[in-house]
Amino acid sequence: MPEHAGGVSAWLRPLWRPTLLRRIVSALLLAFALTGVLLLGLNFLEFKREMAERPGALAVVQALAASLAGQPDARDARLIVQARAEELNHLRRQSGLALGDVELGISDAQGHAVYQTPGLNRVQAHSHWITRAQSGPWQLTLAEPRLADRQVLAWLGADLLPSLLVALPLVLLPVWIATHGGMRPLVQLANRIARRDAQDLAPLDFQPRHDELRTLVTAFDALLARLRAQLRRERAFVQDAAHELRTPLAVVATQAHLLAHAVDDASRQEAAAALQAAVQRSDQLSRQLLTLATLEDGKHAGSQTLDLAALVQEALATAADEALARGLELSLDAPASLPATLHREAFESVLTNLVNNALLYVPRGGHIVVTLAHRGDRIRLDVADDGPGIPREQREMAFDRFWRGEAARDVRGTGLGLAIVAQACRRLGGQVRLGDGLQGRGLGVTVELPT
Numbered sequence: 001m002p003e004h005a006g007g008v009s010a011w012l013r014p015l016w017r018p019t020l021l022r023r024i025v026s027a028l029l030l031a032f033a034l035t036g037v038l039l040l041g042l043n044f045l046e047f048k049r050e051m052a053e054r055p056g057a058l059a060v061v062q063a064l065a066a067s068l069a070g071q072p073d074a075r076d077a078r079l080i081v082q083a084r085a086e087e088l089n090h091l092r093r094q095s096g097l098a099l100g101d102v103e104l105g106i107s108d109a110q111g112h113a114v115y116q117t118p119g120l121n122r123v124q125a126h127s128h129w130i131t132r133a134q135s136g137p138w139q140l141t142l143a144e145p146r147l148a149d150r151q152v153l154a155w156l157g158a159d160l161l162p163s164l165l166v167a168l169p170l171v172l173l174p175v176w177i178a179t180h181g182g183m184r185p186l187v188q189l190a191n192r193i194a195r196r197d198a199q200d201l202a203p204l205d206f207q208p209r210h211d212e213l214r215t216l217v218t219a220f221d222a223l224l225a226r227l228r229a230q231l232r233r234e235r236a237f238v239q240d241a242a243h244e245l246r247t248p249l250a251v252v253a254t255q256a257h258l259l260a261h262a263v264d265d266a267s268r269q270e271a272a273a274a275l276q277a278a279v280q281r282s283d284q285l286s287r288q289l290l291t292l293a294t295l296e297d298g299k300h301a302g303s304q305t306l307d308l309a310a311l312v313q314e315a316l317a318t319a320a321d322e323a324l325a326r327g328l329e330l331s332l333d334a335p336a337s338l339p340a341t342l343h344r345e346a347f348e349s350v351l352t353n354l355v356n357n358a359l360l361y362v363p364r365g366g367h368i369v370v371t372l373a374h375r376g377d378r379i380r381l382d383v384a385d386d387g388p389g390i391p392r393e394q395r396e397m398a399f400d401r402f403w404r405g406e407a408a409r410d411v412r413g414t415g416l417g418l419a420i421v422a423q424a425c426r427r428l429g430g431q432v433r434l435g436d437g438l439q440g441r442g443l444g445v446t447v448e449l450p451t
Contacts, residue, residue: 021179028175029168036157036164043156044149055129057102057144060088064142065135074108077138078115081106085117100145103128109137116141185213193220201228252279308347308379309338312372315351319359327364334372340379340451342428347449349424350432353417354383354445362387367438377451384437384444395434421445 064084071077085104092099103123105116120143123130128143185208192206203221208214255275262268316332323330358368362385371382390398397403399422425432430449437444 020183021176024175024179025172028172032164032168032171036160039160040153040157043160044153047152047156051129055131055144057129057131057142058133060084061131061133061140061142065133065138065140068106068135068138068140070136072137074114077106081115081140098151099147102145103141103143105141107139107141109139111139114138182210185210189213189217201231303341303343305339305341306344306347307337308340309334309336309372311344311348312351312370312381315348315355316370319355322359323368326359326362328359328362329367330370331368332370332372334370335374338372338374338379340449342449346424346427350381350421350428350447353420353424354381354447357417358383358385358387358443361385362442366442369438374451375448379449379451381447381449382444384442386438386442389437389441389443390434398434399432418445421447425449 064081067080068077071080081104085102088104089101092101101117101119103117103120105120106114107116108114120141123143126146128145131142131144133140189204189206189208192204201224203224204217206217208217252275255271259268259271259275262271312332312334316330320330355368355370362368366386368383368385371380371384373380398418401416401419403419422432425447428449430447432445432447435444435446436442
């Protein structure tokens, strides 16, 4: 007996917790309750309609009228109606339903009362159903007390309830069994995930029969695939960063050693200059790595409305001193104002890296032209120069991290500028492509962003 009770409680336990099974059972019970209310309401309206069109007393009056059709004697008619009235009221009192007494009366062709129950004169239409019938010289009147709506609803509900109680377990049991069976694969899936090691990002290798669970497994496998790709990118990023930082850090260590052991001022100045250059390159590489990591992480502040023309003018004003020092001509072609809603940090990453790349690679006497325009529903930013450029066959590789072409051998770059530009464009929902620069020479970078 205790084991049986324990098994029953195990089955019923999900009903006391916020489970899907409880939700389904509750919904089913609510549906049954609403169905019962609807059927009760329809039956009540049907009862009202029938009593208005054909009350129950009509059959009694018609039967009584038929029995009086061949009875010309008033005394006999009186006795028949009186006996029928007493019989009806006796039956109604014995029913125990508090139906109330009917009032019955008969009158002759002149309208003189032959017989009537004591309360017939006090009958009113709002308290009784009144039925009349003509039978030869006799006019019959029967008044039946109207039933209270609450009483009618109670009778109809008592008649409907047994049917609902029989139907409920017949519907609930299959739903219960189907729900329990349907939840089993979900429990198996949860157990499979719970047993997994935190480092295991392989697909679940689980094929449930149900379409809903199959969709869940597919979505989870897709998430694991994205996590695997993210982990690969992070590992590659760490390896590349460690590799690229090793060189400037080794230079820093070497120059620091030379500076510490320099025997004259010339050697110390040379070592100090080299040390400063190595520190600057390390600083630039670290900042670009941080920018790239931030862009790939996707955690940006919300979009804001900016004047892109003002941002471009500010960036070029900042770069103007370096352009003059390197003997470069830096020009801008942009409207006076160009408002747009986008991520400020991502756009500034695109702009500054393109301008800085041009400043690094264009030789003295070269030209850099920055163009900003609004084309339909797109914003277009072009940075073109007449420097060494990138061969057509290598332009796809130019967006890889730490990639540097032949023209970059003598330039102190990091190989991250265009990788940052590409990632920032993805964050902005735009596109970037490489082409020819000014007058068919150099490099032209075109960025298109949605407004």
